[in-house]
Amino acid sequence: MDIKGLLIILLSAAFINNYVLSRFLGICPFLGVSKKLDSATGMSLAVIFVMLIATAVTWPIQMYLLVPNHLEYLQTIVFILVIAALVQLVEIVLKRYIPALHKSLGVYLPLITTNCAVLGVTILNIDSGYDFLQSMVNSLGSGLGFFLAMVMFSGVRSTLEGSDIPKSFKGLPITLIAAAITSLSFLGFGGVIENLFA
Numbered sequence: 400m401d402i403k404g405l406l407i408i409l410l411s412a413a414f415i416n417n418y419v420l421s422r423f424l425g426i427c428p429f430l431g432v433s434k435k436l437d438s439a440t441g442m443s444l445a446v447i448f449v450m451l452i453a454t455a456v457t458w459p460i461q462m463y464l465l466v467p468n469h470l471e472y473l474q475t476i477v478f479i480l481v482i483a484a485l486v487q488l489v490e491i492v493l494k495r496y497i498p499a500l501h502k503s504l505g506v507y508l509p510l511i512t513t514n515c516a517v518l519g520v521t522i523l524n525i526d527s528g529y530d531f532l533q534s535m536v537n538s539l540g541s542g543l544g545f546f547l548a549m550v551m552f553s554g555v556r557s558t559l560e561g562s563d564i565p566k567s568f569k570g571l572p573i574t575l576i577a578a579a580i581t582s583l584s585f586l587g588f589g590g591v592i593e594n595l596f597a
Contacts, residue, residue: 405536407592408529412540414588418516419548421585425516429549430574432504439553440546441500442508445489447542449511450520453482454538457521458531478521479512486512516545552581 418424425446432442457478465471490508493501501508511517520541524534555577564573 405533408533408536409540409543410592410595412537413544413547414585415592416541417544417548417582417585418519418541419545420582422516422519424519425514425545427510428514429552430578431510433549433552433556435503436550436553436557438503439549441504442511443542443546443549445493445504445508446511446514446517446545447539449482449485449489450517450538450542450545451535452485453478453517453521454524454534456481456485458524458534461525474522474525475518478518482517482521483512516541548581552578555581 412418416422419426419429428442428446433439460477460481461471461474465474465477486509489511490501493504493508520538524537527533527537529537556574559573559577568576
C-alpha cells in the first residue's frame with residue numbers, strides 16, 4: 400500500500416472512525432479520566448502505547464498461530480490475555496520511572512486492560528483485512544483519535560466546572576450531554592478526509 404492509502408487509514412481512524420466519539424469504545428476512561436488535562440494526556444499516551452504494542456503482538460499471533468491451527472475462535476480470549484499482560488508491563492514501568500503519572504492515573508491505569516477500545520482496535524484490524532503495516536497505522540490513528548478526544552473533552556469539562564449549570568444537570572447529566580455534542584463535532588470530518596485524497 401502506498402503512503403496515500405496509509406494516510407487515509409491514519410486520518411480516518413483518528414477523525415472519522417474515532418473509537419471514543421464515533422464507535423463509543425473506551426467510554427469508561429473517557430468519562431473517568433478527562434477531568435484534568437495531565438491525567439487525560441497521561442492516560443491517552445498509555446493507551447496509544449498499549450494499542451501499538453497490542454497490535455504488534457496480536458496480529459502475528461492471529462496470522463501465524465491461530466489461523467493456521469484453525470483456532471480463530473480463541474481470538475478474543477488470547478487478545479484479552481495479551482492486552483492484560485501489556486497493561487501490567489506499562490503499570491510496572493510507570494510505577495518505576497514516572498511515579499507521579501502512575502499516582503495520578505490511579506485506578507484507571509489497570510482499566511486499560513478492560514478498555515474495549517484497545518481490544519476493539521486489535522480485532523477490527525483483523526476483521527478489516529489489514530496487513531501488519533496497515534494494522535499498525537490504524538492503531539496509531541486510533542490512539543491519536545483517543546488522545547484527541549480525551550484532551551478536547553478535558554477542555555470541555557474544565558469549562559463546565561466554571562459554568563452556571565442548572566442543578567438537575569450538574570454532574571453526570573451535563574457530562575453526557577457535552578460528550579454527545581463533542582461527538583457531533585466529528586461528523587463533519589467524513590467528507591473532508593475523503594475529498595482530501597480524491
